[in-house]
Amino acid sequence: MRWKAGNRITLLRNGTEFFPALAASIEAAQREIYIQTYIYELDATGTMIGEKLKAAAARGVVVNLFLDGFGSRKLPPEYVLELEAFGVKVMYYRPKISAWSFKRSRLRRLHRKVSVFDGQHAYVGGINIIDDMNVPSNLDAPRVDYAVRVDGALVFDIHASVRKLWRRLAWMHLREVEAFPSLPAPLFINNGMRAAFVVRDNVLHRHDIERGYLKAIGKARVEIIIASAYFVPGKKFRQALIKAAQRGVRVRLLLQGRMEYWLMFATHEVYGLFLRHGIEIYEYRASFMHSKVAVTDSRWATVGSSNLDPFSLLLAREANIMVQDKTFNAQLKADLEQAIEEKSIKVRPEDWSRRHVFKRVFSLLVYIVVRLMIGLFGLKEKQ
Numbered sequence: 001m002r003w004k005a006g007n008r009i010t011l012l013r014n015g016t017e018f019f020p021a022l023a024a025s026i027e028a029a030q031r032e033i034y035i036q037t038y039i040y041e042l043d044a045t046g047t048m049i050g051e052k053l054k055a056a057a058a059r060g061v062v063v064n065l066f067l068d069g070f071g072s073r074k075l076p077p078e079y080v081l082e083l084e085a086f087g088v089k090v091m092y093y094r095p096k097i098s099a100w101s102f103k104r105s106r107l108r109r110l111h112r113k114v115s116v117f118d119g120q121h122a123y124v125g126g127i128n129i130i131d132d133m134n135v136p137s138n139l140d141a142p143r144v145d146y147a148v149r150v151d152g153a154l155v156f157d158i159h160a161s162v163r164k165l166w167r168r169l170a171w172m173h174l175r176e177v178e179a180f181p182s183l184p185a186p187l188f189i190n191n192g193m194r195a196a197f198v199v200r201d202n203v204l205h206r207h208d209i210e211r212g213y214l215k216a217i218g219k220a221r222v223e224i225i226i227a228s229a230y231f232v233p234g235k236k237f238r239q240a241l242i243k244a245a246q247r248g249v250r251v252r253l254l255l256q257g258r259m260e261y262w263l264m265f266a267t268h269e270v271y272g273l274f275l276r277h278g279i280e281i282y283e284y285r286a287s288f289m290h291s292k293v294a295v296t297d298s299r300w301a302t303v304g305s306s307n308l309d310p311f312s313l314l315l316a317r318e319a320n321i322m323v324q325d326k327t328f329n330a331q332l333k334a335d336l337e338q339a340i341e342e343k344s345i346k347v348r349p350e351d352w353s354r355r356h357v358f359k360r361v362f363s364l365l366v367y368i369v370v371r372l373m374i375g376l377f378g379l380k381e382k383q
Contacts, residue, residue, distance in 0.1 A: 001208055001322070003196045006188035007152030009323050011303070011331055012125065015132040018147045019045055025117045026052040031181045032062045034162040036114045036319075038071035038305070039128035042079055046129050050083060057087030062181060064166055068110040069095035071128070091169055093317075108202060111316035113147065113305050114162055119183035122150045122158040124197070124321045126292045126305050141287035144339070146332075148303050148321050150195070155186035157197045161319075193325040200306060200318040209306045210313050212322050214240050216300040220249045225336050227254040227284075227291040230307035231267045237308065238270065242277045250280070254291070254340055257283030275349040286343035295333045298326045 012018045026033060026049070033056060040046055057063040065083065067075065069092045080090050093110035115123040125147025132142035150158065163180060170177045200209045217224060217240045224244055231253070233241070245251045253274070255267060271281060292308075295301045304320025306312045323329070 001196050001198050001212055002157065003194055003324070004153045004157070005194050006190070006192040007150060007154045007195045008189050009193050009195055009321060009325070009328055010149040010151075011328065011335075012123075012127075012147045012149060013335065014142060014145060015045060015127060015130075016142070018123070018125070018127050019049070021149060022115060022123060023048065023052050025115070025121065025123070026056050029056055029061050029117045031118050031183060032064075032116075033118075034064045034066070034114070034116045034159075034166065035129075036066045036110060036112045036162060036165075037129050038068045038109065038111045038113065039130050040065075040067050040072040040075050041128070041130040041134060042075055043131045043134050045131045045134075046075075049129055050079070053088050054083060054086035062178075063088045065090045066093065066110065066162075066166060066169070067091070068093050070109055071111070091166070091173060091175070093169060109316045111305050111312065112199070112319040114158065114319050116155065116159045116162050119159045120151075120155060120186050122155050123147055124150060124158065124305075124319055125303055126290055135288045143288045143290055144284065144286075145290040146293050146303050148323075150197075150321060152186060152189040152192050154195050154197055154321075159183075159186075161197065161199060165317075193323055193328060195324070196322045198302075198304075198320050198322055200313070200316070202315075202317075207313075209304070209318055209320050210237070212302065212320070213237070213294065213308070216294070216296045216302075216322075217241060217244055219299070220244055220296040221247075222297045223250040223252070224294070224296045225252045225254065225333060225340075226294040226308070227289070227336055227339070228294075228308045229256050229288075229290045229292065230309040230312070231255050231270075232309040233270065234310070234313070238273065241274065241279060245278045251278075252280045252282065252340065254282050254284055254289070254336060254344060256289050257285040257345065258288055271347060271352055275347065275352055281347040282340050282344040283347060284339060284344050286339075289339075292320075293332060293336070295329050295336065298329050299324055301325075301329045301332050303332070 053063050065088055083090055113125055126145045127147045135143050167177055198208050198212050199205050241251055292306055293303045302320050302322045306318035306320055312318055
């Protein structure tokens with residue numbers, strides 16, 4: 001992890017703030033666009049972004065769209081051909097999907113949501129290209145997620161990362177690799193924030209995001225707030241949170257209260273353990289929460305794509321921004337506290353132990369299934 005000063009990190013809440021900003025950046029791009037996303041849905045949002053990308057390519061901007069083969073499997077092939085006809089370069093990460101394959105590579109996905117424009121500014125977060133209201137069960141409330149816009153010195157690292165991955169996959173797909181356009185270095189912002197771009201891959205950066213979390217948790221002295229849609233932490237992560245609570249740190253977890261997939265019930269297996277050690281658990285019930293953010297004290301915050309489960313921490317390609325800035329921390333903390341107070345239900349130890357026998361038994365069974373899957377795919381958690 002490499003911290004850099006001289007940045008401006010702007011918090012973006014949900015697609016209502018993120019997509020207008022993304023569209024404006026596409027319209028303003030003059031030389032080069034990179035977009036990495038796990039899901040690209042051809043709904044109103046996907047259509048709008050696609051039109052902006054086609055227009056950019058038509059005016060001579062190099063547009064590189066990098067999609068995951070599983071997450072974007074519903075994107076119609078004819079639409080991809082339409083994008084390519086306008087000059088948009090589309091490439092899939094692990095496009096072959098077999099329902100009968102038990103190979104570890106099947107679960108190694110491109111889960112990052114990263115965009116870079118002319119090497120001058122970038123977006124990193126957890127928001128896919130999909131409508132906020134495109135949620136299961138036809139809920140009236142929008143999905144909840146976050147992203148950040150990054151300006152300043154750190155954009156150099158983000159730009160280098162997306163270019164490197166694009167070139168590597170182009171070679172693997174036997175595609176022509178064009179020379180990168182020459183772009184000026186991003187501006188250093190005086191009195192800017194200190195931040196780091198942290199990725200997870202399966203070679204050199206297998207545990208970087210987890211290490212960033214663990215270091216911040218270990219240094220916390222007052223409070224920790226974690227909002228995670230999919231939360232099945234490993235042994236070392238569980239121990240770090242418990243130790244923090246034991247030394248007097250207030251630990252609050254904001255977790256998904258609406259189960260989108262049955263595997264999410266594995267989250268409940270840690271409820272009893274955490275509640276016994278004084279860790280507060282809140283379930284977000286207003287809509288589907290896909291947040292992947294955290295704050296500790298006033299010194300550290302993160303926004304990104306990485307959940308705190310084995311699939312993100314042991315398999316997927318992820319990307320987070322980590323920030324050391326009191327103003328940014330306060331802003332994200334206020335947003336999370338509002339969600340906790342107004343849109344969540346607190347899980348009380350006495351209620352969990354007495355009234356949720358079936359849920360506790362079922363969560364244990366699902367947790368066992370998740371652990372068996374980890375063993376089946378030959379994965380080993382960092383202890």
